[in-house]
Amino acid sequence: MSEVTLFESSLLCPQVQSLLPPGYTLRALRSNDYERGFLQVLEVLTEVGGHTKEEFTEQFNYLKKHNHEYHTITITEDAKDQVVAVGTILVERKFVHKNGLVGHIEDIAVNSNQQGKKLGLRIIQALKFIGAERGCYKVILDCSEKNVPFYEKCGFKQKEVEMAWYV
Numbered sequence: 001m002s003e004v005t006l007f008e009s010s011l012l013c014p015q016v017q018s019l020l021p022p023g024y025t026l027r028a029l030r031s032n033d034y035e036r037g038f039l040q041v042l043e044v045l046t047e048v049g050g051h052t053k054e055e056f057t058e059q060f061n062y063l064k065k066h067n068h069e070y071h072t073i074t075i076t077e078d079a080k081d082q083v084v085a086v087g088t089i090l091v092e093r094k095f096v097h098k099n100g101l102v103g104h105i106e107d108i109a110v111n112s113n114q115q116g117k118k119l120g121l122r123i124i125q126a127l128k129f130i131g132a133e134r135g136c137y138k139v140i141l142d143c144s145e146k147n148v149p150f151y152e153k154c155g156f157k158q159k160e161v162e163m164a165w166y167v
């Protein structure tokens with residue numbers, strides 16, 4: 001079966017692509033990124049769950065049906081055809097701010113052997129571009145204290161406090 005792309009390439013920032021190191025490509029998540037190590041990249045962030053290809057595809061198909069809300073992007077290393085950095089922006093519809101849209105950045109991860117090459121920064125810049133293109137009035141995220149300097153370098157300011165309840 002031919003490969004499916006999560007969303008159209010017009011949402012991918014051309015400037016971010018031009019700033020990547022040579023041999024790296026910015027793209028929307030693809031249906032065969034299971035084989036390109038997409039889930040292994042997420043393992044630098046947290047426990048992922050040992051998906052089968054079918055379980056990955058089930059989730060991909062859900063995101064594809066809701067691709068006005070879910071925008072998951074990757075940076076791939078072309079020579080190895082492997083995903084090396086990932087991130088998502090989820091667009092939430094609100095009543096406040098006159099049916100305003102808020103972008104939520106989630107699940108940012110760069111392979112441990114690829115960190116420090118500004119790939120994390122490029123993922124965030126690409127997600128901010130998508131948020132702006134989709135008409136969000138703000139883009140927000142939660143992070144650990146140790147990642148605050150990284151997000152400040154990406155243009156974010158500390159605001160409010162995160163609360164969590166685990167079931």
Ligand code: ACO
Pocket residue numbers: 044045105106107108109110111114115116117118119120121122141142143144146147149150153
């Ligand atoms: N503390 C201080 N500065 C940092 C840190 C840090 N922890 N991480 C990066 N920076 C700085 C870099 O030095 C660089 O600064 P410079 O422009 O002055 O040179 C700038 O931030 C950009 O750094 P990148 O090279 O783009 O960072 P990298 O590609 O390594 O990605 C990331 C950063 C995403 C935090 C990566 O280290 C990673 O995947 N960590 C493990 C997973 C994780 O914590 N993800 C974020 C979870 S929060 C969320 O998902 C919303």
